[in-house]
Amino acid sequence: MVLIRRPEPARSPSPSGGFSLIEVLIALAILAITLVGVLPLFAKSMSNNAEGNQLTEVTNRSRLHVESLLSVPFDAPALTIPVGETELETRELYSQTEDRWYEEADFPANQTPLYTRMTRVRQFSVTAITDDDLELEDDEALVGGTPPTSVHLKEIEVRVNSGPPSTLNIMGGRKTVTLRVLKSS
Numbered sequence: 001m002v003l004i005r006r007p008e009p010a011r012s013p014s015p016s017g018g019f020s021l022i023e024v025l026i027a028l029a030i031l032a033i034t035l036v037g038v039l040p041l042f043a044k045s046m047s048n049n050a051e052g053n054q055l056t057e058v059t060n061r062s063r064l065h066v067e068s069l070l071s072v073p074f075d076a077p078a079l080t081i082p083v084g085e086t087e088l089e090t091r092e093l094y095s096q097t098e099d100r101w102y103e104e105a106d107f108p109a110n111q112t113p114l115y116t117r118m119t120r121v122r123q124f125s126v127t128a129i130t131d132d133d134l135e136l137e138d139d140e141a142l143v144g145g146t147p148p149t150s151v152h153l154k155e156i157e158v159r160v161n162s163g164p165p166s167t168l169n170i171m172g173g174r175k176t177v178t179l180r181v182l183k184s185s
Contacts, residue, residue: 054162055175061094061115062160062177069119069156074185079121079154081144088121088144118159126152154183 019027072078081088091104093113107113128140136155162175 051175055177058115058160058162058175058177061117062158062179065117065119065158065160066156066179066181069121069158070181070183074154074183075148079156079183081121081123081142083143083145085144086122086138086141088119090119092117092119114163116161116163120155120157120159122155123151124153124155125150128153148185152185156181156183 069078079088092101093104093107094101094115094117095108095111096114097111098108101117102108122136122141123144123146124136124140124142128136136153142151157178157180159176159178
């Protein structure tokens with residue numbers, strides 16, 4: 001015997017034709033729970049982007065200064081160690097309003113520096129690296145006034161920090177980039 005089923009009649013929609021208040025409240029609660037879970041991700045993303053941008057700026061400012069020092073002659077004043085000293089060190093502060101670097105003593109008192117830059121130059125004989133180690137020791141540095149024929153290498157170290165020397169940034173700590181290069185005669 002074969003049974004034949006009749007299709008059930010389609011149900012008619014409710015007379016109101018919309019959502020009930022309870023359905024809307026449940027949907028809003030689900031949406032709120034989802035948003036509360038996702039919002040911290042957006043906040044962290046914004047913080048990470050700000051820190052990444054800051055680190056990129058500090059890195060680029062360090063690289064630009066190193067490249068400018070590498071392009072000057074070996075005996076240029078910017079790379080000349082004062083007589084009797086073992087290093088030349090300069091500290092500069094960056095003014096965002098004037099878009100330029102100032103010597104620390106000349107920085108306008110009414111401004112806050114955006115970056116600080118320390119540049120250190122030391123000079124060495126080629127014998128300082130003959131021990132198969134490129135790490136240059138402080139006691140191997142040649143003093144200023146050494147005959148130019150004895151100076152073969154100049155170590156240039158540029159350190160750039162974001163913000164003034166004693167502050168922290170809103171989006172985390174200060175960013176510091178240090179670049180060290182050797183320039184040969």
